[in-house]
Amino acid sequence: MDFVHESERKIPVVAHPDILVIGAGPAGIGAAVAAARNGARVLLVERYGFLGGNLTVAMVNPMFTFHDIEGRQVIRGIAGELVDRLVELTASPGHVRDLTFDNASMTPFDPEGMKYTLFQMVCEAGVELLLHTWVVDVVVTGSTIQSVIIENKSGRQAIQPGIVIDCSADGDAAARAGAPFTKGREGDGMMQPVTLFFRIADVDDQRLRVWMKANRDLLKDSPTDEEIDSSDVLAFLGLQSLVVKAMERGEFPASAAPRILLYQLPRKGQVAVNTTRLQGIDGTNADDLTRAEVLTREQAWQIHRFLKANIGGFEESYILDTGIQVGVRETRHIVGDYTLTEDDVLSGRRFSDGIACGTFAIDIHPPDGQQQIYTGSGKAVYEIPYRCCTPVGFDNLLVAGRCISATHAAFGSARVMATSMAIGQGAGTAAALAVRAGQITRQVSIQAVRTTLLEQGQYLLDDRAEEIRDDDLKLQKGESSGAAASHYNPFADKQ
Ligand SMILES: Cc1cc2nc3c(=O)[nH]c(=O)nc-3n(C[C@H](O)[C@H](O)[C@H](O)COP(=O)(O)OP(=O)(O)OC[C@H]3O[C@@H](n4cnc5c(N)ncnc54)[C@H](O)[C@@H]3O)c2cc1C
DSSP, rough: OOOOOOOOOOOOOOOOOOOEEESSSSHHHHHHHHHHTOOOOOOOOOOOOSSSGGTTTTOOOBBBBSSSTSSSBBOOHHHHHHHHHHHHOOOOOOOOOSSSSSSEEEEEOOOHHHHHHHHHHHHTTTEEEOOEEEEEEEEETTTTEEEEEEEEEEEEEEEEEEEEEEESSSSSSHHHHHHOOOSSSSSOOOOOOOOOOOOEEOHHHHHHHHHHHGGGGBBBOOHHHHHHHHHHSSSEEEEEHHHHHHHTTTTTOOOSSSSSSEEOOOSSSSSSOOOOOOOOOOOOOHHHHHHHHHHHHHHHHHHHHHHHEEEEEEEEEEEEEEOSSOOOOEEEEEEBOOOOOOOHHHHHOTTTTTEEEOOEEEEEOOSSSOOEEEEEESSSOEEGGGGSSSSSOOOOOOOGGGGGGGGGHHHHHHTTTHHHHHHHHHHHHHHHHHHHHTOOGGGGGGHHHHHHHTTTTTOOTTSSSSSOOOOOSOOOOOOOOOOGEEEEHHHHHHO
């Protein structure tokens, strides 16, 4: 390979925030709002011109999952407030029963309402924003990040923050700083596949309900008439047999997921489809991403043709849009002082330094093969320790969201958007308290962090947290094997 030498140059230092948050996805929003509300001067840098990360960029829908199997709300705080505001705006029906997986609830939303509401929340908290800006490098002295280098239309510049919270999902800043990381699955490094979400408009709700009742056996858990009629927001997972036959006829993309997973959205006639799939893509490699953008769009159009031909209500529908970019499920796991494990998730482990809860299943779209692994949703509520957010060897760097320290399996649960926002809130609160006390990230009083989180409405596995339970969201059914949807549930085998 040929190389060129860039000449040395001086670049301007444009900001000295107490806390720099990189990336405005669920984790970055949680971190920035929490840190600003706790008194820190916060700068939030984002490469796109709007906020939300996968909530808006990749058009991922719905948010999972705020409630455990008993209907107890275990993610509250900033994520809970966001949902309340979306409901107020009529941009979300709020938490509704999940008809797709074995979660008690799912939380669909309108992505435009999401963009608007996130801007409101961030600005009201006093967070300074810098959009259209990529973080491209860092300057490190010993264990401290001195400067973060950014690029945008104004050129190359530097930011000198007290603490950096990397919420870029890929852990870009942490990786540039030299923090240790793993990628994907232990052993072979293979990562979950990418998926391009797309939205379909002009779906006839009534015809869809009639079709679902007539074809319930093609759907996971065969929903009853009552379940279909009483659901304000329809969603389903299944059609495996039809999809496999269409694949054999060359009428369905061979590498896509061998089933249909779709969710109605709050706007009339709109659904979001989570079915395109491409394996072997490294989301930190631009060539791979380029290939994925091309091939998954091809898949989206083929899948839409399949839906029009096979599902009632889709006859007059059309593709409204595709994600701004393909959704990347998994890349770097930055190695922290503690690595969350599958056993922590399944046993509902509490930690003395827990800063957020999770209760979503271990949901692993297969890095190879076709069978999705789906383990024990809502069976347990576990905590994510602060140490998963403190990369080994750094004093003023935290990570939150998709790039925290977790094994491939534990990540399969902690990765979802409600949990990511809760982790962000935990990390942002800890960073603000550290700044206030003039401490490095590891010195912060974790008891003070937990108390602040509880006082500010977050839930933790702590006797001081009051129970909030919604019986409508209590899971009625026994856990399904998911066989109708080609899901494998090892949890069932373990019992
Ligand atoms: C296809 C797919 C389906 C999914 N399905 C669901 C689901 O149904 N429900 C659910 O709850 N979760 C789902 N998830 C998981 C969830 O979307 C993510 O794990 C979650 O969004 C992670 O949050 P985050 O804030 O860490 O990262 P992201 O949401 O990815 O946000 C990262 C942000 O950082 C910005 N950024 C990245 N690099 C830089 C840089 N160098 N400089 C500046 N900005 C940068 C990005 O633009 C982005 O805004 C799905 C994910 C995918 C990909």
